[in-house]
Amino acid sequence: MGKPTTTRRTSIGSQRNPASEEAILQAAQAILLEGGLQAFSIEAVAKRAKAGKPTIYRWWPSKAALLLDVYHRQKDGVPHPDTGDVREDLVQFLAGLMGFWRDGGGAIFRSIIAEAQSDAGALEALQSYVLSRCLQTGEILRRGQARGTVRNDIDPDLVIELFSSFAWSRLLTSRLEVTRQQVEQIVSAVVDGVAAESQHQ
Amino acid sequence: MGKPTTTRRTSIGSQRNPASEEAILQAAQAILLEGGLQAFSIEAVAKRAKAGKPTIYRWWPSKAALLLDVYHRQKDGVPHPDTGDVREDLVQFLAGLMGFWRDGGGAIFRSIIAEAQSDAGALEALQSYVLSRCLQTGEILRRGQARGTVRNDIDPDLVIELFSSFAWSRLLTSRLEVTRQQVEQIVSAVVDGVAAESQHQ
Incomplete structure (x- = not known):
């Protein structure tokens, strides 16, 4: 929590809305927790976060980029x-x-x-x-x-x-x-x- | 060539026939050269080497084990x-x-x-x-x-x-x-x- 995420580098520079960003990251985390990697897709995250897929892709250019952000948040305890x-x-x-x-x-x-x-x-x-x-x-x-x-x-x-x-x-x-x-x-x-x-x- | 292969550790101990082993490794290498990794399977190697699949599996317990042996032979120049x-x-x-x-x-x-x-x-x-x-x-x-x-x-x-x-x-x-x-x-x-x-x- 609160630790700066690493995706700004990989984003294409569009301004993020912090509330939407947080909702997307939380949805991604919840999907991983509940269904594991098999359940994880941009489509599933968009649905759960009530966000558009284009919004997600604008901020995270690939599924891996989003996964890495979620992973990085989990590392907060390290x-x-x-x-x-x-x-x-x-x-x-x-x-x-x-x-x-x-x-x-x-x-x-x-x-x-x-x-x-x-x-x-x-x-x-x-x-x-x-x-x-x-x-x-x-x-x-x-x-x-x-x-x-x-x-x-x-x-x-x-x-x-x-x-x-x-x-x-x-x-x-x-x-x-x-x-x-x-x-x-x-x-x-x-x-x-x-x-x-x-x-x- | 001639460098000892590394598979004896991973084999299940059955005696290998050097000529068959060489034929299998050469077939595997040829398949990789011609068709790349996509073309590589135990089935394809067996066919090309005129060997039985059980023979190959007896000496190499997995496709990866066979691939690693072929890879190791290619490293002869290192x-x-x-x-x-x-x-x-x-x-x-x-x-x-x-x-x-x-x-x-x-x-x-x-x-x-x-x-x-x-x-x-x-x-x-x-x-x-x-x-x-x-x-x-x-x-x-x-x-x-x-x-x-x-x-x-x-x-x-x-x-x-x-x-x-x-x-x-x-x-x-x-x-x-x-x-x-x-x-x-x-x-x-x-x-x-x-x-x-x-x-x-």
């Missing part, structure tokens, strides 16, 4: 860690994301990734979503750079993608069970580097 | 770098994999990942393939540990997954265009760590 320590922020981010997916939140996302492999609209929505997420989560590393604890010659968005990608491949192979120790080891590999002490350049 | 330097091996591995996918080799793999999101047989074949690939590629880091250039307290298979996962997410979002510099930066992030000099633990 924290955006800002503990003052990059290592701890990264552990909380990665553990939080994989935990959310493991507890059922991953079903929509994996279906969108699957759809994006054969549907250009879904691919476009997914690309846009991924870029906005990397920008957002890259803040963890940018804050570290500002504090002087993270190298300035690394690209935060590229490095954060290493972590989110790891979560993706675990989601897509149903291997989301990780221990806190494994998450810490992954974070340590990237924060401290895997090189032996003498090898640091 | 080098298994062993330059004596972990950093260079990792750069070559990541650049080689993404280049192979970019040049067309990724189409089968992304379709299998998509299928695995709704098909249990495909998921099982994919899991098995991923684990075997991480073991194989993890050798890069294990060799570094043996040479004393890589920390002994990191799990090679877990760390190598960071790199392959990155390639996955780029494949699945059609963002395989990376510069050599970006690949080197990703490798440096993990080898050297992203922490500023003073922060290394």
